[in-house]
Amino acid sequence: MIHFLTQRFIENYGDYKNQKVRQAYGTLCSILSIICNIVLVIFKITIGLIVHSVAIQADGLNNLSDVGSNLASLFGFKLANKHPDKDHPYGHGRYEYIAGMVIAFLILVVGIQSLKESVVKIFNPEKVMFSFVAVVILIFSILVKLWMYYFNNQIGKKIDSSSLKAAGQDSLNDVVTTFATLVSLILTLITDLPVDGIIGTIVSLIVIFAGINVFKDTINPLLGLAPDKALIDDIENFIMSYDKPLGIHDLMMHDYGPGRMFMTLHVEVDCQEDVMKIHEEIDDIERAIQEKYHIHTTIHYDPVDVHNPRLLALKQQVLEIVKGIDEHYSIHDFRMVPGKNHTNLIFDVLIPANDQISHQILKNKISAEVKQISDEYHCVIEIDHAFV
CATH class of the missing domain: 1.20.1510.10 (Cation efflux protein transmembrane domain)
Structure with a gap:
């Protein structure tokens, strides 16, 4: 019928x-x-x-x-x-x-x-x-x-x-x-x-x-209902199937009615790659998401250094510190900026949307544990809440 x-x-x-x-x-x-x-x-x-x-x-x-x-x-x-x-x-x-x-x-x-x-x-x-x-x-x-x-x-x-x-x-x-x-x-x-x-x-x-x-x-x-987890996982896997993306963060989806979805996200890419080639692939990804999922997407790409052994080792140490506080926490946009008196470690910490921990207490706790690695390091931390 x-x-x-x-x-x-x-x-x-x-x-x-x-x-x-x-x-x-x-x-x-x-x-x-x-x-x-x-x-x-x-x-x-x-x-x-x-x-x-x-x-x-x-x-x-x-x-x-x-x-x-x-x-x-x-x-x-x-x-x-x-x-x-x-x-x-x-x-x-x-x-x-x-x-x-x-x-x-x-x-x-x-x-x-x-x-x-x-x-x-x-x-x-x-x-x-x-x-x-x-x-x-x-x-x-x-x-x-x-x-x-x-x-x-x-x-x-x-x-x-x-x-x-x-x-x-x-x-x-x-x-x-x-x-x-x-x-x-x-x-x-x-x-x-x-x-x-x-x-x-x-x-x-x-x-x-x-x-x-x-x-x-x-x-x-x-x-502002959180988007379906299966959909987000599928989109992330789809993006990571391309050559240039190394990681995804700060994904936000906005629902203006059925068939009217808008999404923004950050994609990490190798800082030594040709910027024009990266831009071309990012455009391809945005168009492909529109065709496959009918979601209007804007992608910001973050260049990251994946060739500095010291930076990669420090990033892993900081990630272990953050995971030790809560296994659901993660970090992104990790940078190291050397100075005359100390080295700034600049990064974002992503925590679940329903996490009620004081941002300042969390920053202080991470900074104190990083200081145990070396007094040289000074943390500049931004706390992000997950939107998906």
């Missing part, structure tokens, strides 16, 4: 990195989801009112919030594909994340409202009338939501869309809540307990927690 629909409605459907193709996928998924959810809302609200079931009505309201979510996703894809302008030179891709936040907000609003009504029904229950029609509609709803989960999740993975993945997860949550509603309707046949209000409360809590999770998933990229 997915293959048929994408072939029928999306031109160049296999080009997932193309922004127009991504928008076409997002539009198709959103419109199909809107149609399915509207049908479910009409059936569930109507049956819920007929049989006096707050759980079924809560489930219907949840589907109504899904319509709002799908509309937000639809407009999010449309706005995200706007061409960059002078006020937004990096494009408008983050509209897709904002759409995800709107989805999360709507889910939370409906969940809280349903929770309020369900708790009232526990203490002031109404007789729920069992209906085979309601059972059929709820089973039909479960099947529709399973299909919507599969459709949105598969497309979300293909085009790397957080809003479609969120819509897919929301559909899977709806399967759970609708199944719970079905159970509550069946239980009314064998008990006089306020199961409708109890199940409605459980359903509402599931909806609320789902909304919180969707909110977390969409706000993280806006706050």
Whole structure:
């Protein structure tokens, strides 16, 4: 079914990195989801009112919030594909994340409202009338939501869309809540307990927690989520496969929406190499990363001396000192500058992003241990936090 629909409605459907193709996928998924959810809302609200079931009505309201979510996703894809302008030179891709936040907000609003009504029904229950029609509609709803989960999740993975993945997860949550509603309707046949209000409360809590999770998933990229480690490792291995690079550091990646990634990094190269040849290869690497990973990349190259035995021996000694403090620490940009009274050892120490150690204490500790090698050495240290 997915293959048929994408072939029928999306031109160049296999080009997932193309922004127009991504928008076409997002539009198709959103419109199909809107149609399915509207049908479910009409059936569930109507049956819920007929049989006096707050759980079924809560489930219907949840589907109504899904319509709002799908509309937000639809407009999010449309706005995200706007061409960059002078006020937004990096494009408008983050509209897709904002759409995800709107989805999360709507889910939370409906969940809280349903929770309020369900708790009232526990203490002031109404007789729920069992209906085979309601059972059929709820089973039909479960099947529709399973299909919507599969459709949105598969497309979300293909085009790397957080809003479609969120819509897919929301559909899977709806399967759970609708199944719970079905159970509550069946239980009314064998008990006089306020199961409708109890199940409605459980359903509402599931909806609320789902909304919180969707909110977390969409706000993280806006706050600056660390890039995927597997992607970074692959990019670093790709760069190191070229002739000139000797090492990589200070890699930073900025996310301005799906398909709008920007990356900067430093590449260490031999200081005795021809600078024009180095520059040519760096340009080749930047273009290759754009073609392979669709990431706009800027590389700064650092010339390092790999032919000075004293420098290399000192670098290894300092690295062992730093690793002795914490095995997760590393050094880069190591230079030795001789002077009249002392020799400056200039280098950066890279520590994990979540490391809370005082920079001055760390500098003092490293300097003190380097002094034990020789009083001649004076450390000039810069502390860097990892961005990946």
